[in-house]
Amino acid sequence: MKMSCRRAFDIHYSRSTVQLQVGDSLDIFWLGCAGLITAEANPVPQRPRGFERHSAPFGRDFLQHPRASGWKCPDFIRRSVVVEVDDVVGASHAHFSGRSGMRPPHGGVVRIAEAREKLAVGDAVGALAALRSALEANPSREAQTLAARALRRLDRHAEAAALLAAAFEQHPDDPIIAHNLAAARGDAGDHAGAAVAARRAIQLRDAPESWLVLGRALQAAGDLADAQAALADAVARRPGYIDALKTLAQLIWMRTGDPGAALEPLHRALLASPSPDLAAMTCGVMRDISGPDEAYRFIQPWTGRGSAAVELAASAAAARLDMASQNLHAEAAVALAPTLAEAQHALATGQLAQGRLEPALEGLERWLALAPHDQIALGLQRTAWRLAGRPEALDASDYSRLVRVYDIETPPGFSTRAAWLDALATALRGLHSFRAEPFGQSVRAGAQSRTDPRWAGDPVIDATFAAFEAPLAAYVADMDASDPMGARAGGARIAGAWSVKLTSGGRHSDHVHSRGWVSSAFYVAVPEPVSSDPRAGWLRFGAATLGPGVELPPEHWVEPRPGRLALFPSWLWHGTEPFSGAGERLTIAFDAQPSGT
Incomplete structure (x- = not known):
């Protein structure tokens, strides 16, 4: 099937995948090799193993075994395959320089191909850099979509939404x-x-x-x-x-x-x-x-x-x-x-x-x-x-260094600390619509907010998160560069947040946060203390259940108080002591990631 380059672009931008036949002449094969389309080698005497009938992008194995199963691979296909697996720009131009009468793709297309390759290996920042010029004037649908994908991988969702809204217009x-x-x-x-x-x-x-x-x-x-x-x-x-x-x-x-x-x-x-x-x-x-x-x-x-x-x-x-x-x-x-x-x-x-x-x-x-x-x-x-x-095992001094406690000052606009926390508790309770905890979480006999509190649009919640910025910055700035956290220090951003409500008998099982870097617990309301169990409801560190009968006891505790924020490494085992007193344990928690990641 012979097609002009312009026609190929038209089809690509109207569909997510284009199938082409590799015949005697395929002027636009480089598009598929750059990851923009897929191609089917047909007709051929035999297909290499793994070469599917309907949508088979050429991969590294195909490049290394161009004559598998007796199929003779045209030399221009071998050059083009390098575009997908190695160097987008260099191989694309090398392919065109090897075929007389063909011009290499224009810069915008090469940038898009380069961005695709960088996204494939997890380099969202590099993908955005590659797309910068393609986004400046009359950006294509492909450039906008790829840039939005890169922004979302960087948790820059509002920017991605704005870009996609423009594309949708x-x-x-x-x-x-x-x-x-x-x-x-x-x-x-x-x-x-x-x-x-x-x-x-x-x-x-x-x-x-x-x-x-x-x-x-x-x-x-x-x-x-x-x-x-x-x-x-x-x-x-x-x-x-x-x-x-x-x-x-x-x-x-x-x-x-x-x-x-x-x-x-x-x-x-x-x-x-x-x-x-x-x-x-x-x-x-x-x-x-x-x-x-x-x-x-x-x-x-x-x-x-x-x-x-x-x-x-x-x-x-x-x-x-x-x-x-x-x-x-x-x-x-x-x-x-x-x-x-x-x-x-x-x-x-x-x-x-x-x-x-x-x-x-x-x-x-x-x-x-x-x-x-x-x-x-x-x-x-x-x-x-x-x-x-x-x-290397953690001792008391390590826990004192890794776990920090900050009693948050009352944000501006509230007459008293109690007025702030009461208003905050009321706002958070409005986000608690559930009777039971989500799957795969640490909450036991409790519930989690239906959405990230930051998205509620509530001024009290917004003021509270603003008050977290200074202690979070101080915690990150004081990290020890020799430990796994400090090696990534240099600023932090909140990547996700939630609220948890526990009542009598509720607790958090001991866990770590797989998607965090710095984790937290901020106490809005706490249950009445029980004299027979002075640590009921406290945040604990170091306890871990590895299996039936294989339990490590906690080594460090933080007493929960309304208005108190605890910050600690996401890899540090933590949970709560169960409580049986009257009242509720209402918290905000968030995970932070290094700035720019």
Whole structure:
């Protein structure tokens, strides 16, 4: 199929993927190799292994084995493949210089190809730099979409939403832009705007992904019944849609606290569209709301079939029952997916629980050499040091240095401290719509806010977060450059926040924050003290449950007081002592990341 370069661009910008045939003459093959389109080699005597019929971008294996299965690879294809896997700009120009009568692509296209490559390797900052000139004057749809993707990866969601809104004005009938705009607005806290854009995307193309975005936006806005209906619509359009199923089950659980009602859509989906990933997700939900015994019985028939997700789910369920079984599943997960962080965490946890300290330490050191900012691995390493009696283990002076307490001054505009905290408590309670905790979180016998408090648009909450800026900056500025946190110091930004409400019997299980760098707890209201248990409800550090009967006691505590902010490393094990007194424990928590990440 012969096409001009201009015609190829027209098709590319109107569709997400273009299929081409590699014949005797393909003037625009470089587009596919730059990642802008995919190509099908047809007709050919034989296709190389892995060369799919419908949409097969050329990859590194194809480059290294150009004549696999007897198929003769034209030399210009080999040169072009380098565009995808090595150097976008250099290979693109080299390809054109090797074909007489062809001109290299103009600078905007090369910049877009370069941005795609940088995004593929996680370099969002580099992608934005590559797109700068392409965005300056009359930016293309492709440049706007890629720039928005890079901004979202940097948590610059408001900027991404503004860019996508401009793109949508230029392309009002593009369902992909409408969908991405809805998602970006939701991440930026504009839940009403997200719902509007999601509904427009659904009008343009009735896709389950847009129904999921709509459901999440409605849930965050407090329209829980409509949110549940939208999520059910997403599942109706794709019965095995795991993200929508989990979000739906979680919403039902948080609204009702009924395990059977929450699990019903998952079991129905397993009958209609069984898959290992869906089974693994269902096992995780069952573990959280029905208990590890039921979860492990459910997942056992799925094990041993080559799914790392299933083995990890089985490992997590068995971790509360039998560490020998936990370790077997963790080893299977690592064998299937050695670069999966969760598999490495599960293996190290099982080894520590069984007293196999040296293998655990060696494995954690190898993993941290590859992923030095893995917060869970850092926490497990320090637990291993403690179990092994190593000199690097944390002591009292380390806890005093790592855990800092700040009694926040009353923000301007409030007559008294009590008036500020009372107004703040009232505002936060308005965000608590649920009866039960979300899946996979540390909350026990409590609930979490339906949205990030920063997106509530409440002046009291906004003033409170403004008051966090000075202590957070002071904490980061005082970091020790020799520890894993200090090596990344240089400013911080809040990446996510939430509020938790606990009543009598509620607590946080001991955990670390996998997506944080600096974590926090700010106390708005605390329960009445109980004389028989002076540390009831206190924030504790160092306690960790590695398996049945393998529990490390806490080593440090912080007394909660209204208006107090505690800051600490995200890798530091922390939880709360349960409390039984009257009243509620109402908190704000946030995770911060280094500025510019």
